[in-house]
Each structure stands twice: as C-alpha cells, then as structure tokens.
Amino acid sequence: MNVRYILKSRPSGRFSPETFERVQDDLPPLADGQARVKVAYVSLDPAMRGWVSPDTKSYLPPVAIGDTMRSLGIGIVEDSRTDAYSTGDWVTGFTGWTERLDVAPGQLTVVPPTVSMEDYMGVFGLAGATAYHGLVKVGEPKAGETLCVTGAAGSVGSLVGQIGKALGLRVIGIAGTPEKCRWLVDDLGFDAALNYRTDDLDAGLAAFAPDGIDLHFENVGGKPFAAALRHMKAHGRMVMCGFISVYNGDRPDEYPDMTAIIRRRLSLKGFVMTDHFDTYPAIFAELGKLIAAGKLTYRLDVVDGLDQAPVAINKLFEGTNTGKLVVKVVDA
Amino acid sequence: MNVRYILKSRPSGRFSPETFERVQDDLPPLADGQARVKVAYVSLDPAMRGWVSPDTKSYLPPVAIGDTMRSLGIGIVEDSRTDAYSTGDWVTGFTGWTERLDVAPGQLTVVPPTVSMEDYMGVFGLAGATAYHGLVKVGEPKAGETLCVTGAAGSVGSLVGQIGKALGLRVIGIAGTPEKCRWLVDDLGFDAALNYRTDDLDAGLAAFAPDGIDLHFENVGGKPFAAALRHMKAHGRMVMCGFISVYNGDRPDEYPDMTAIIRRRLSLKGFVMTDHFDTYPAIFAELGKLIAAGKLTYRLDVVDGLDQAPVAINKLFEGTNTGKLVVKVVDA
Numbered sequence A, B: 001m002n003v004r005y006i007l008k009s010r011p012s013g014r015f016s017p018e019t020f021e022r023v024q025d026d027l028p029p030l031a032d033g034q035a036r037v038k039v040a041y042v043s044l045d046p047a048m049r050g051w052v053s054p055d056t057k058s059y060l061p062p063v064a065i066g067d068t069m070r071s072l073g074i075g076i077v078e079d080s081r082t083d084a085y086s087t088g089d090w091v092t093g094f095t096g097w098t099e100r101l102d103v104a105p106g107q108l109t110v111v112p113p114t115v116s117m118e119d120y121m122g123v124f125g126l127a128g129a130t131a132y133h134g135l136v137k138v139g140e141p142k143a144g145e146t147l148c149v150t151g152a153a154g155s156v157g158s159l160v161g162q163i164g165k166a167l168g169l170r171v172i173g174i175a176g177t178p179e180k181c182r183w184l185v186d187d188l189g190f191d192a193a194l195n196y197r198t199d200d201l202d203a204g205l206a207a208f209a210p211d212g213i214d215l216h217f218e219n220v221g222g223k224p225f226a227a228a229l230r231h232m233k234a235h236g237r238m239v240m241c242g243f244i245s246v247y248n249g250d251r252p253d254e255y256p257d258m259t260a261i262i263r264r265r266l267s268l269k270g271f272v273m274t275d276h277f278d279t280y281p282a283i284f285a286e287l288g289k290l291i292a293a294g295k296l297t298y299r300l301d302v303v304d305g306l307d308q309a310p311v312a313i314n315k316l317f318e319g320t321n322t323g324k325l326v327v328k329v330v331d332a
Helices: A047-051 A117-122 A126-138 A155-166 A178-187 A201-208 A223-230 A259-263 A277-292 A306-312 B047-051 B117-122 B126-138 B155-166 B178-187 B201-208 B223-230 B259-263 B277-292 B306-312
Strands: A002-007 A020-025 A035-043 A072-080 A090-094 A100-103 A109-111 A146-150 A170-175 A192-195 A213-218 A232-240 A267-270 A300-304 A324-328 B002-007 B020-025 B035-043 B072-080 B090-094 B100-103 B109-111 B146-150 B170-175 B192-195 B213-218 B232-240 B267-270 B300-304 B324-328
Touching (some): A020 A306, A035 A117, A170 A178, A170 A223, A192 A201, A300 A306, B002 B306, B090 B117, B117 B300, B117 B324, B146 B223, B155 B277, B170 B178, B170 B201, B170 B223, B192 B201
Parallel strands (some): A146 A170, A232 A267, B146 B170, B146 B213, B170 B192, B213 B232
Antiparallel strands (some): B035 B324
16 A cells, blocks of 8 residues: 555645645556656655646646645665666655655666765755755856855755855855854854844845845845845846745735846846756766765754655745755655 | 036935926136037936935945936037047037036047937937847847837837847837837837736737747836736846836835746846946947838937926826937037
8 A cells, every 4th residue: 555645726825734635545566667666755845835836837837636746755666677777776856745656767867875865855956956056057156255045044045055155155144043043154154144033134234245245045035035135236146046935825025126136237047956957967976075075064854754744844934944854754 | 607407305206396406607617628518418217216316336326415417418519628529529428417517538428420419319329228238238139039128118118129120029018008009019010019007918918928928128117027027938038127117216016926037947137228338339330220221210208498307307207208208408
C-alpha cells in the first residue's frame, strides 16, 4: 500500500486541511522501462503555492485537481526495469508527495551518493541552485559591492548571503526574528542583519549601506522590498527571486515607490530555477567547493512523515521554519 | 528687464500658484567668456515634477528654492564674448524658465538650424532622444515582436510607437481619450489603441496581444502598468521611462501584481535621458532619417508666453495636453 497526497481543491489563501487529500492505494506491478523509487525526503518550498494556482501562463502548468501534489524530493531506486536506473541509485527531481512512485528514464536525475541526503536537500537542491544562479548568474556581483538580501534566514537567502561573503561582498540580511538575525551575523558571517518586524529599516540601511545597495536579492516582497528600493544605489541591480509575503493572495503590507526604478536607473530581473535544470551539475560543483572550504552552513527543519506535510508547509508563510523545510517520508 | 520664474516653494501635490514666483530684473553686463541667449521655447516635461522634489539621491540635484526653474529649451545667441558661441547660433539644453540667460562654454549645445525650432522641441529634443534611446538601446526590439506603450499619445509615447512601427514591430498604444486613440491608429499607424479610462484593458490586450507582450514601454504607472504586467510574455522586457500618474505624490490608482516579474521571468530597466547627452547627435541623425522617410509625425501643444508656464505644466498630469507641451517664450 502506497500513501500519497493529492490536490483536492485550490486554496484561496493559505493551504488548508481541505486543500489536500490523503490517498492510500496499491502501486501497479512495475512496468517494463520504468523504475520504482522510494522517496526519502520531499522539499517544501514557497513556489508550491504558485503551483496550485490556476495561472496557466506561469512557468509550470498548475497541478491538476486529483493529481499527486507536486514537490521536489530525493529517493532511492528500489527496483528497476530500465537501464536508466539501477537498484540503489539516488534520484532527485519532481517526486511529489508520495512514498513511492514509478518513473521513466529522464524523469528523475541520478545523483552520486557523495554527500548525505540532508546535504542534497539543504544545499545541493533547489535552494542551493536558486541561490547560486540568482546571485552569480542573474546578479553578476563584484567584490566590494554591498549586497542586501531579504528572507535572509530562509533556505535560499541564507545561502545567498554566504555565497556573497565568499565572493567578497558586504552583506546585509533582512529577516523576521532576533534569533534569525543573530544567526546570520554570528554563525553565517553576514556584516549586518535587520529585523523587519522591529527595526527601523531606513535607519538601518542608511547606517549599513550609506552609499546605497549595489545588488539586492528579493525573496519576500512588501515592506522589506519597499525599503530596499528606497536605498538602492544609482544603476543598482535587483534579483527578483520570490515574493513569499503575497503568494497566498494577501495584499502587500507596503507598496513600493516604483518611481525609484526610473530615478535610480535600476534593473530588476525575475527568474525561476526550474528553467535551468541543465545548469545544476555545474552549480553543485561550485557549491561543493564552498562546502569543502567551510564557507557554507545550512539548517534543515525536518518534519517527520508525509502526513505532516499539509500543515507544515504553512510554516513557510508564517516564517516559523528554521532553515530549509523538508519532510522525511520513508527511511532511506 | 528680464523676466524669469524661480522656485518659491516645493509643492506637496501638483504645481500650484505658490510653487513659482515671477521675477523681473536686469541682466548684468555680459561677462567675458560668456554668451547671452534669447530663449525661444522651453519644454514642459513630467520629469520637472521630480526636479523640484527634495530627493537628493535622484539623477539631478533638486532645483534650489530661489533658483530659476529648471527646464530644457532652445534659443538664439544674441551676443557673445566667447569663441564657443557666435551671434545667431541656435543653442539647446537647460535654459530654465527665463527670457534670457548668460551661459559659459559647454553649458548649452549648438545645433544646426537645419530643421525648425518646432522640430527641435517636438522630435530633436528630450522627447525624441528619450523615445529612441529607451526603445532601441534599452528595449532592444526585434522585428515581429509585440510592443505595448503607455502614455501612447504623449510626446515620448507617440514617437516610441512610430519608431516601433518603422522597426517592424506590432504596436499597441494605451492612452486616455477616444480622440487620442483615433490619432494613434488613424494618423500614426499604431496597430491598436486602448483607452485606459473606458476600455477593458485585459480584454483588449488579450485580443491584440494573444501571445503576450514582448516589449513594454512604461510612461504612466498605475492601472495601465498593472494591466501590461498581467499580459507580458515569458522573458519579456519592460522599459521603465516614466510614472507620471504618481509624480505628484498621488497613490497609484492600481498596484501591480509584482509576482509576475518572477513568474514570467521579466526584466525591467529604468533609465533617464539626462545620463546620455553624449548620444543625442547620433540619435538625432537616426530620427532625421525617419522624418525624411515620412515615418515620424508629432504634435506640438504651444503655450504662449512664460507667464502661462506655471499653470500649463499641470496639463501633463491631467492628460489634457495634445502633443509635446512647450512654451513659446520670446519671438526668435
């Protein structure tokens, strides 16, 4: 018997108990040309809120009602009837919220078991690829520049700041609790951290970036984004990665003064990492060097069991997760 | 006796009678190394609202209280005590709201009297330079693409659309009256025009740009900008030239859903033309070819006399000007 969660209805705001339905059914006998995967971990990501919205013009088609909920994950091949996968292979990609799934060649990517599955979820997965590609390829940082990152204690933001430090940038993080801010400065080496709930962001940014922000990495939207816009240097660049504060359809807590884009001659670039799966191996090689040099730290927030996923995913939108949020599905 | 208008106080919303003060005084005898210019026309531009705001981080320092109001203009050298200018030269640049001014070498640019002063104000000035540079250099248009321009009947927007047509683009204009929309389609050759006050912009954009907008040129902000964002094609580009709807400090009539920047992987680039004075000669040569080929039409809205300027400038923010708004200062 396999357990999985399907999309039962589209949420109007946050994910609710009515959004998903637990389904328990038998997998059919493994077909020729396929492999059976036991899922070890699935990743809970802010982007998943967009995947269940009905916007057919988005970068991925919406998850259909009745389909297994889409998610990234990592697992082990239990049985194979294709040369593309061997029993014991570690495989990653869109596993979905399921304990087991049968896959065709090319559907998941085989990864070498040179690091732990936890490392794959924390760094060598969507979070690490997004942080590296967004900062380095989209943002084109130069040593000595001042980088500001929002959602700085999140899975992507915390890596962005650390990669920025490794590249010789001054890094300011904006996060949502004193504990997160301390972690950024004391453990991750950020130059400064501001708490957007309690600090005066204008005073803080004026103090830590008196000449303005050269490069900004946006994960949140709303108030921290509006503040960053006010402190951009002329000709500054803004990497637009996430707007988690409004993914549930909430109105932003503050609207930005977009005339700054013109007055300061800014460039803003949006990107989504599912466009760039082909670049992951090269990115992970670079991240591996940083890990080996002791320059990347991450935290995993592990939720135990697929049955916790439908509730735990809202931690992302409440800001209550501490580190990359993942679900441990089946013991690997 | 010379008449000029100085900035008396900073407006909180629109320009008001208290914003400016009429000053009548004698010019000193012309100093050695300077030339005296009689101002024929000054240009009224949306950017002037920003120039009187106290934002010291903007692309130009604010006009100081008590200084002659800053504006672009064109005039004729009446007397010269420098080799840089000869009596009878046509000169353009920041003349300000004054009948006459004394200038040093380099302060204004000598232009050949090969076209009329009206052509300089309508096409071969800030409007033409902004339209050409913004569309061609910032937007990098490709023949066959779909271009959307807001403020389409304005001095910049009307040229953007016509240059776009000359480059082989499909062009949709968004303007604010039925008369303006008719002018865009019937006289300027736009493929379609939408009235943002009365038309359903989503239905119109879906009809005229069913595959989405490749390239957008923003002059207005608010509702038309929000609509364009909803209809951008994946990887589309947005040239951010103006946000006239909020220059007076009004709140936008609609806030854009900025998550589209991420979902559609858009790039937005702000620019201001006062950064690029060195490119004007090359741009005007290109515009001259389009004029000669009969591919550029413009309208001037001429206000007679400097005394009308303080009130007439608000036509820009009311959308009641018909064509490039200029003030005829002294008969040339």
